[in-house]
Structure formats: structure tokens, C-alpha cells
Amino acid sequence: MKILTLILVLTGMATVGAHAQNKLEQDRQAIKALAGFYKVNFNYAEVTAPDTAYKFSKPYKSHANEWAEIIVDEPKRIVIQHMLAIDDSTVIKHWRQDWTYEDTDLMLYTQDNAWKKAKVSPADVKGKWTQKVYQVDDSPRYQGYGTWSHVGGRDAWQSETDSPLPRRESTTRNDYNVLNRGSRINITKEGWMFEQDNKKVIRTANGDKLLAVEKGYEEFSKIAPEKFAFAQKWWASQEKYWADVRAVWADILANNSNLKVQTKTNGKLLYEVLFALGYQSVKEKWTTAQNQEKVKAGLQPYLVK
Numbered sequence: 001m002k003i004l005t006l007i008l009v010l011t012g013m014a015t016v017g018a019h020a021q022n023k024l025e026q027d028r029q030a031i032k033a034l035a036g037f038y039k040v041n042f043n044y045a046e047v048t049a050p051d052t053a054y055k056f057s058k059p060y061k062s063h064a065n066e067w068a069e070i071i072v073d074e075p076k077r078i079v080i081q082h083m084l085a086i087d088d089s090t091v092i093k094h095w096r097q098d099w100t101y102e103d104t105d106l107m108l109y110t111q112d113n114a115w116k117k118a119k120v121s122p123a124d125v126k127g128k129w130t131q132k133v134y135q136v137d138d139s140p141r142y143q144g145y146g147t148w149s150h151v152g153g154r155d156a157w158q159s160e161t162d163s164p165l166p167r168r169e170s171t172t173r174n175d176y177n178v179l180n181r182g183s184r185i186n187i188t189k190e191g192w193m194f195e196q197d198n199k200k201v202i203r204t205a206n207g208d209k210l211l212a213v214e215k216g217y218e219e220f221s222k223i224a225p226e227k228f229a230f231a232q233k234w235w236a237s238q239e240k241y242w243a244d245v246r247a248v249w250a251d252i253l254a255n256n257s258n259l260k261v262q263t264k265t266n267g268k269l270l271y272e273v274l275f276a277l278g279y280q281s282v283k284e285k286w287t288t289a290q291n292q293e294k295v296k297a298g299l300q301p302y303l304v305k
Helices: 002-032 225-254 270-284 288-302
Strands: 036-048 060-074 077-087 090-101 105-109 114-119 129-134 140-146 149-151 154-163 178-187 191-204 207-222 258-260
Touching (some): 002 077, 002 154, 036 225, 060 225, 077 225, 090 225, 105 140, 129 154, 140 178, 225 270
Antiparallel strands (some): 036 060, 060 077, 090 129, 105 114, 114 258, 140 154, 154 178, 191 207
């Protein structure tokens, strides 16, 4: 009887372990499905506000051709770099998303382009993936964790976290300073949908005040890769330099419990400085050591002590 009980227990443990491993692989495949060649439609509109006198902003609509390339594929870490293909001769290194499994380390946005390091309990992130989003200059943007679900043939993930103002408003508005992002990702037959319920928040020492709520839809629809020939060629020449940029940022984030970034110094935006260094690196064939030394020097004026 004891032997039978032991066999049943071990069989149950093996079944649970196999299920967990299968779920992990399902998660990985869903994340990897975010990569590809897309036409993206951006749609945002404010829908509610607590102040009845509030004047809603004009709905935002835009579109672009975007290539999302997997640049790191590890069992519990997947990194996807996005590139905007403007035309046959212009490409912009766009945002980056790092996916990490059961990650207990976060950089949480506070306000005014500042982040603080936070530790999450293993229980809170068990079976969950963290999406760490970075800006075009590879500085942090926002990080949130959630569970991938695979029900009825649908792959979906959701999370809620604070972030800086979206780029579409960061240079035109100053009536709020934190965007609380409610993000949902759904994999579709055509690509994927990035749906958002965002709260525009005024954060002060006295607490948070809600200004308005907006709905957002970013629809990624697969298109032929031919439109991205120049972008692929450009990235092939630049990817070594940007790997060194990521390494410098990783060192900065690992050694600072708080981080504040000044986006503009001496009339230059941070991404302009790093992009210029990238072109110079390719032209002059800098080594990894040279890249990292020059990137550190370029970043220094933008890191607020």
C-alpha cells in the first residue's frame, strides 16, 4: 500500500512538472509571436474624466511600418527590438521589450523621469512574465508583470504599471506627470493587438489625482518583409554598437537603486547623442571597449545625481 501511494505521489509530481514545463513553452511561443514585420495602427482617445469641465484632448491616430526582431532567446529571457521603417533610406531604432520569467527585480517609475528599484516576492511572480519596456535610447520606460493565458486557442497577457508620459504627449502637455498603464496583449491570426486602459495621473507629495482616462489600441498586422530591406541592412551594421549600449545601461541599473534621466542637455536629446555615436562607431570601427567608454561619457550629463 505504501509503495502504491508513493508511486501515485511521484506520478502526480511528474504530471505537474510536465504541465508547468508545457505552460512555460506555450508562454515562450506566445512572446516570440510578437516578433515579425508589421503595419501598426495607433489609436488613442480620452473617454472619461472626473472633472465635468475637463476638455478632452483630440483623439490620436497614426500608423507606421515596424519590424520586431528577437535579439536574445534564452529559456527564461526573450528580448525583442523594434525598428521603424520610414522609407527606403530611413530607419529609427524604436522601443525594446525584454521578457523575463519569474523576475523579482523591477525598476518602477515614480515621476518626473525617475525610477526606483523594487523587489517583488517570488510568490507574486510565480509563473509570471515581466515585460520591461525601454525607450529608443535604451533608457528604462516601464516594467510590469502578469500571467500569460492560453484558453480556447487564445494567447493573452495583461499587466498594470506606471510610466512616463507617452511620446505623443510628452512635448505638448504638462497637465499630468504619470501614465498608469493597463496593458493587454492578445495574439491574433493577423499579428497581435496591444490594448490599453490608461489613467492620466497628477502625482504630488499629497498623493495621486486622476485627470482623465484614455483607451488605446495598437494593432500589429503582418505584412511582407520586403519593405524592411533597408532597416535590416541598417540593423546589421548597428547591432553590435547597441549591444554595447545595453551593456552600459545594464551596469548603471544594476548599481543604482534610484535613477533619474534628463532627456535634454546642452540643447541635445539623449537619443540624438547615442544615435550619433552609433554612426561614428560604424564609420570608425570602434571596439566594444571604445563603444562602452564613449557611451558612458555620452550618458553622464543626462544622469541626474
